[in-house]
Amino acid sequence: GRCYTTASTRHGNHVTVLGEQYPTDAMTNISPTIISKLPLRLHTQPSHPLSTLRSLIESHFPSYAHLSSLSPIVTPYQNFDLLSFPQDHPGRSATDSYYINKDFMLRTHTSAHEVEVFGRGENKWLLTADVYRRDEIDGSHYPVFHQTEGARIFPADASGMKEVEDDNVRLAAHLQRSNIIIEDVPHLSPQNPCQPAHDPEHTKLIAQNLKLSLNSLMLHLFGGRVGATAENPLRVRWIEATFPWTTPSFEVEVFFRGKWLEILGCGVVRQATLDNSNVSNKLGWAFGLGLERIAMVLYSIPDIRLFWSRDERFLGQFKEGAISTFKPYSRYPACFKDVSFWLPEATSLHENDFCDLVRDVAGDIVEDVKMIDAFTHPKSGRKSLCYRINYRSMDRSLSNDETNELQAQVKWQLINQFGVEIR
Ligand code: FA5
Ligand code: MG
Numbered sequence: 001g002r003c004y005t006t007a008s009t010r011h012g013n014h015v016t017v018l019g020e021q022y023p024t025d026a027m028t029n030i031s032p033t034i035i036s037k038l039p040l041r042l043h044t045q046p047s048h049p050l051s052t053l054r055s056l057i058e059s060h061f062p063s064y065a066h067l068s069s070l071s072p073i074v075t076p077y078q079n080f081d082l083l084s085f086p087q088d089h090p091g092r093s094a095t096d097s098y099y100i101n102k103d104f105m106l107r108t109h110t111s112a113h114e115v116e117v118f119g120r121g122e123n124k125w126l127l128t129a130d131v132y133r134r135d136e137i138d139g140s141h142y143p144v145f146h147q148t149e150g151a152r153i154f155p156a157d158a159s160g161m162k163e164v165e166d167d168n169v170r171l172a173a174h175l176q177r178s179n180i181i182i183e184d185v186p187h188l189s190p191q192n193p194c195q196p197a198h199d200p201e202h203t204k205l206i207a208q209n210l211k212l213s214l215n216s217l218m219l220h221l222f223g224g225r226v227g228a229t230a231e232n233p234l235r236v237r238w239i240e241a242t243f244p245w246t247t248p249s250f251e252v253e254v255f256f257r258g259k260w261l262e263i264l265g266c267g268v269v270r271q272a273t274l275d276n277s278n279v280s281n282k283l284g285w286a287f288g289l290g291l292e293r294i295a296m297v298l299y300s301i302p303d304i305r306l307f308w309s310r311d312e313r314f315l316g317q318f319k320e321g322a323i324s325t326f327k328p329y330s331r332y333p334a335c336f337k338d339v340s341f342w343l344p345e346a347t348s349l350h351e352n353d354f355c356d357l358v359r360d361v362a363g364d365i366v367e368d369v370k371m372i373d374a375f376t377h378p379k380s381g382r383k384s385l386c387y388r389i390n391y392r393s394m395d396r397s398l399s400n401d402e403t404n405e406l407q408a409q410v411k412w413q414l415i416n417q418f419g420v421e422i423r
Helices: 007-011 032-037 049-060 110-119 158-176 200-223 271-276 291-298 304-308 351-365 400-418
Strands: 014-017 020-023 065-067 124-132 144-155 180-183 234-243 246-256 259-269 282-290 335-342 366-376 383-391
Touching: 014 032, 032 351, 049 124, 049 144, 049 200, 049 291, 065 110, 110 124, 110 144, 110 271, 110 282, 144 158, 144 200, 144 291, 158 200, 180 200, 200 234, 200 246, 200 259, 200 282, 200 291, 234 259, 259 291, 282 291, 291 304, 335 400, 351 366, 351 383, 351 400, 383 400
Parallel strands: 065 124, 180 234
Antiparallel strands: 014 020, 124 144, 144 282, 234 246, 246 259, 259 282, 335 383, 366 383
């Protein structure tokens, strides 16, 4: 599909991001809505639920370095290449990631900083940051969310392995006394193998340390809050996974209020990534955890847009350091509008391009976007699409005139940016 450029870039050939000017090019797809989120850094705003959750995680790893101020602007080399993403990985495409230009992008995950932080000589660290992914629009997806990366590396020798074993004994003793049921998977398996450069016995000790450290974090975050008891223990499930820079790799899910919730991805860091960080003689693990998913559950926050609200009825409910149950204020009426259009001949429109266009027009007033119809005309070969946009403010009632005006602007931008013909 055609690349989406912002109004400011179409008329000039620069875009200003966090006070710096960047030349634009064919890869540029960062939108004004996204640019406006970059300075907000919710994970550092006192008493914001995401900031409290960050502190809660940090307090569980007191001897780790706690980082939270790295710039979201990284190179594709940092975000992908240093982590061994293959050249054809879908995450690299402009439909999935935000590019300032071909040389700079917004990090899609906190793992983008692993090599840099290991390279600085940090052996135990946490890093919390805003991350950016182009995505659909609904109550649990937002193009900006927050992750905490955690990592620990040990000397890859007898002294390092002794350190791991001692830590494993300590952590296992703590977990044994707790009301937690863990559905485990083997540390290694044919689909989830050891790195050729690593000793499988060392890798197993590291994987065990990773699992014990994270099970203990889950207990810290959720244990008290589900009131885990002998009859009603906290349930944590480990699943085999794949990430380009870790093996073995895992995902962790927690059973909370009747549902399995995917919390994090993790694994034993590959030798190539350790080599890129100049720590070839170390061995260890890393994890990356999604803060919104956890905060929505812990605070009973029903819609991911609320994290961005400046309404006192939202912000006023939270105190720094405290987990409390959010009391929703009245929901204002929703109003949906459909838009149908013909695409210009031989072109396509990615759903993420449509969603960014709608966000630029309507901001957080858009609650949900769904494609409700698509067909190709049998004779002309032209493609027709119909999207349903659901508008609802979280803070006030929308007038009919206002939604009509937003919808008119969506149509205008569709014509303007993609040359469509409204039906
Ligand atoms: C990653 O981002 C890896 N960087 C995690 C990792 C780190 C693996 C270190 C190995 C070593 P993933 O895309 O699965 O993986 O995202 C990790 C977590 O972020 C998910 O478990 C989820 O909690 C959260 N997450 C992912 N996508 C979204 C989204 N669109 N909205 C909210 N949270 C999300
Ligand atoms: Mg995942």
